[in-house]
Amino acid sequence: MQDVSRHPIFQALQKIIHDAADAIMDIYQRADLGIEQKTDDSPVTAADLAAHRVILAGLQALTPTIPVLSEEGIVTYEERSQWPMLWIVDPLDGTKEFIKRNGEFSINIALVENGAPILGVVYLPTTTEGYFGVTQSWKDLPVGAFKWQGDEYESINVREPREPIIAMTSRSHGPALPASLKNKLKQSYEQVRELPKGSSIKGCRIAEGIADLHLRRGPTSEWDTAAQQAIIEAAGGMLVTPDGKPFRYNQRETLLNGHFFVSGVELAPYVMNWYLENEEEE
Incomplete structure (x- = not known):
């Protein structure tokens, strides 16, 4: 380049x-x-x-x-x-x-x-x-x-999902990939594996086509996601809220983010539907 x-x-x-x-x-x-x-x-x-x-x-x-x-x-x-x-x-x-x-x-x-x-x-x-x-x-x-x-x-570009689906998980924050989401993914993809990493490395691995998905439930701040969101979107992927809306920055008094996930376009419906089915538990 x-x-x-x-x-x-x-x-x-x-x-x-x-x-x-x-x-x-x-x-x-x-x-x-x-x-x-x-x-x-x-x-x-x-x-x-x-x-x-x-x-x-x-x-x-x-x-x-x-x-x-x-x-x-x-x-x-x-x-x-x-x-x-x-x-x-x-x-x-x-x-x-x-x-x-x-x-x-x-x-x-x-x-x-x-x-x-x-x-x-x-x-x-x-x-x-x-x-x-x-x-x-x-x-x-x-x-x-x-x-x-x-x-x-x-x-670099996000990849089309293929087995095994690689889900990035946090090294120090929050639980691993929920079993119910893993089961939903397994309806179409038999193999779903988890790969723990720290920091924005998770989003970058998805942007470069090494992994497929990252689900984040729990607090982050705007400086945690803004740079990786630009990279992920430029690579053809999504960093979005549970209902599929991209994060926007410096628009509120709080600098805390809500829940989000990172994926390519093909996997996003699985995650959004999973959120809808489990929203009472959130």
Whole structure:
């Protein structure tokens, strides 16, 4: 994907996210990760804060007129409601995985316009895999989803479902795939397997056609999903609410998301019908 790799916006974002990854990995190698508890009792480390500073400085230099909403730099709704376009950033998605030192964490950067994610970048520091998705052209960037690792670039797309169906599940949050949903899928696909991973890796694996489905019940925040949603949509997939509506961002006072699932178009009806049948249990 040389057209993407040579584009100045992509190169600038790639450098920002690589620099943030370097800051994270420097701290990852230390005995002391600088762990503290935030007011909501979620953990934050020195790496979260170091990556936040790198990304904030990089985005402000790249696009001085576009504000940044970061997990580590919250602003009031009164202020951000005036932003038709903004960057939404998770400097270290998967802090619990980072603390466990299992390598399953990512950096998420999304550009949102009028609530819709139009560009997303996700980078996995421990594997040096990067994902880039554009849902509508901005600054002449081509629409589509791409993966890079080192100097290798490739287009990615969600796959048509085939056996075994691979369902991504959370490493640290929530239950595995519900048995009732697994049974519904098995009406058409005999083999359904689960693959646990942390952070936005789950959505990226679906975007690149390695897995088929991720169901998330339980709280996430807008910075957890915005970047991967852009990549998934650019790859031909869906990150949607139980009734099939795409998430929209910076539209409410709360930054918490509701339930969602990620899949290709073919599997979405199975999940939406399952939700309808089980909504009393939710």
